[in-house]
Amino acid sequence: MAELERGKQRCYVVYAVAPDGVTARQANELLNEYVADRRRGFVVFHDHFTGKPHGGFAVFDVRDSEAFDLLDDHGPLQGWDVAVHALTFSMAATGFAAQMHLTAEEYGGKTLADRRAEEGEDERFWWLRRA
Secondary structure, X not given: XXXXXXXXXXXXXXXXXXXXXXXXXXXXXXXXXXXXXXXXXXXXXXXXXXXXXXXXXXXXXXXXHHHHHHOOOOHHHOOOEEEEEEOOOOOOHHHHHHHHHHHHHHOOOOOHHHHHHHHOOOOOOHHHHHO
């Protein structure tokens, strides 16, 4: 793997909207295929949109030139409206996590642990079944 210059080593958000005619299931499967390609960097986060438009977004920690070059290669998302943006404070995967915690505490006024305690139980909360 070729080294990527230091200033480009950071997290990038990829925001992708499927074209008309792509079903929600197809959009989810194609986005998952895109995210699963480990050559794109270390995927830190992803989620899918509900309703229309179909699509989703992902955050990748990009460390090498192959992953950086693949930011311009939409792969299974060919024909989609795709935007890629470098993130300011998320200069690594752990920086993305730290920024999430900082945002919750500074702007949300509580920690994620505090928020979890307030949420209660809900059968939709799949993450509780993974613990």
